[in-house]
Amino acid sequence: MNPERISRRLLLKCAVVAGLLAAMEALVSTSAVTSAANAGSQAVLNGDVIDLTISEHLFRLDGRAVPALAFNGTIPGPVIRLKEGQQATLRVTNRLQERSSIHWHGLLLPPNMDGVPGVSFASIEPGATFTYQFLVHQSGTYWFHSHSGGQELSGLYAPMIIDPIEPEPFRYERDYVVMLSDWSFESPETLFSNLKKQGGYYNFQKRASSEFFTDVKRMGLWPAIQNYLMWDRMRMDPTDFADVTGHTFTYLMNGLSPAGNWTGLFRPGERVRLRLINAASMTFYDVRIPGLKLTVVQADGQNVQPVVVDELRMGVAETYDVIVEPIEDRAYTIFAETMDRSGYARGTLAPRMGMSAEIPERRPRPLRTMEDMGMSRGGMKDSHRHTTMSDMDQPADMASVKDDDTYRTSQHMEHGSGTPSMQGTHEMPGIKAVVPHSSKIPGADPVKHGPDDHGPGNQMVAEYSQNRMGEPGRGLESSGRRVLLYTDLKSLAPYPDQREPEREIELHLTGQMNRYMWSFDGKKYSEAREPIRFRFGERVRLTFVNDTMMEHPLHLHGMWMYLENGVGEYLPRKHTVIVKPAERLSVAVSADAPARWAFHCHLLFHMEAGMFRVIEVSEQ
């Protein structure tokens, strides 16, 4: 029995079924355009030479057919399936009127194959064919997308699977890609322009009068007024969880809307591997399958020690491979709710086609708290309190936090009390860690922000930043479900480079919501074209300090980021890491790829607004 081969055959079979479904949908639809991109179908391309064409296609969604961009005529594009160790040749032809590109997200490549216009190469000119050639020396679930302007949002994204040489350390009978994305009938340029003119353009979940009266009932009149005034005084919106929302987005699973209901088949008792890929441009997803436990076996394509969870949050561009074991002969809903709760993507795992399960009720939109602003006293974990309550007990305290001498020492007492999984991963003064493989998490203790406020392009600073990897994230604290934490991620085997970073580079994540400016250290890319320099061969610590009130998925090209999450020699490696508001998070990087590499926030419009840097690894 070769599980790997079986899984591939089944995947192909399932792809055919999905394709049939899409074809049926096309028949039902009134429009007679034949060139329509068949949403939901998952053609698989493999072999030594793979041809891809970038062109305009009609994309059909819920009865509407609109012009979109597609790889080989489908959205998402075809699954590219490679084998670890193979020499891959990918010939990409650009049939658009504009320049285009493909970036192979998460793959370690020669720099001129990385596909970032202006950093790795010029672009693929209209009508031209660019040949990507590289040796595949990794395995796992990845994806690829255009790195040119807003093209990714218009449909240029697709899954990439690399099968390992060694057998997988886990077993499964079914293998499905679950690619989450977001679609808007407005053009990327319109979305960006609207945000630039009115940062809250797409937020229709602001706090309005009815919510105020509810809050008065809950908190009492004066505390409610104080709370509203506090946010107003700071010129901040506590409901800001997504810049672009369900107001314009339709959330897709494998190119199908919730009504389209992408379906993966299983026989009861089978183990199903789901390759979850968040290919959205601007959307964080909270993914769960009511009735099933998710066993996380890979993160960003890398094997991790299995963790069983109920739900996981996926930042833009992250991937997780999970295994589920549906025992009952019934349908299960794959529910991917957006972080701001303004919508969801949905699909079904079912024993037979045409089945569906109940769609869970959407949870209420969460609220930002003092902790997200870096103004809290830290250690108090939200799991002890209701989210929306947590900011009301200290509205007038902000000034006093600064002068609180006992602040730091009292931290240690409260740490780790939030979640059981954090035990032992924290440095406790005078106490030896309980779990064998543990290390200090940089930023475990709050760090006061320096005097630099990063200039006009930055709205606020996190007075105190602190590592928050042990928190599930805003909106998931009080769910009662077991949510995947970054501190849960442990590599299956230790990676070779175990050096302690010899140098630390601190980068602040900055922004200005009113003008929709996003940057690092208060400077947009155009104001800081000089690269951040790594010395070839060094082990360097990148410390991110999030001075904004939003989560940012940071993506480094060309090298892994070893997430310093306190698991000793088992630090997991990732290509994309979420940094929570007011969080201080560190990754270690082995600077082993001399070249210029892109580093940016993977929220499409944050990147486009300037949250982008070039990192240069060179000998000197």
Add this chain to the structure above:
Amino acid sequence: MKGLCAHARFAASLLAVAWALLIGDGIAMTVLAAQPTSESLMTSITSTGTNTIPNRKVAVGSTASKTAATVGVSSMQEDRPSKFSPPGDWPAPVNDQAHRLFTLVDVLEYRPKTGGSQGSDDYRWDIQGWYGGDYNRLWFKSEGQRNTAFKADYDVDFQLLYGRFIQKYYDFQIGPRVETQSFRGSNVTRGLAVIGIEGLVPYNYEFESSLFIDHNGAVAARLSFNKDMLLTQRLILQTRFETNAAVQRVEEFTTGSGLNNLELGFRLRYEIRREFAPYVGFSLDRSFGETSTLVREEGGTSSQIRFVAGIRMWF
């Protein structure tokens, strides 16, 4: 007379107080430390304070971290040639300098004649917008009014300002203004210089302040605040407050010395789209002192309550 003096003092101190508050918010520091950006529309102005850059560079990334090995990014960023430098014909990886055109028609309304007033139905507008990037913008503003407590007949003005985003929430603006109105049946026009600060003050009030100096050296000021209150996600109550004051009396423009007028308006709009919102509302408008005398001499009404109906839009 004593009252007028008080008004004059009030007028002079009004802007002073407002701007001092902003200075307290760090504005002066930022003006001094303002850095040039490559995005400038008017290079002559962006040269302010280039000598302070070294000072700023030191501050980059200088958080109180306990790790001794922490290196600020800037210290790694001295300009030096690289063998990896991209060829000049490569495009920029991101387009973070795009220029945009924004026009906000905040007020465009019909004001029916109210009982007892000698005026007639009239119209009013308040439009402003900009063209530019994140830091440097060319602003344009226009207001038109007729039969208000401040202007007996019509008054139309137009401003064209250079604006620079100097501090977290504020644009500093400078440029010319043309104002025209009728006075004793004929048309009078004057040119003025404008210095202004516009932005968002704490508690989310949109704030606009301008100091005007006309060709004869007469100094006047205008201050306005407005704030949106969400009744629902689309039904929004906008409160607008505006006041004018002057140092010198300028008769042709019905401007007395001291406080000229106070106006408080409430407009309830429904955002069919974010960009398009019909509204209804009312405004309380009153002029004071010499101004009210001049307005009455011109046949105007110096204290008014007016109902309004209009459309707010932007594009």
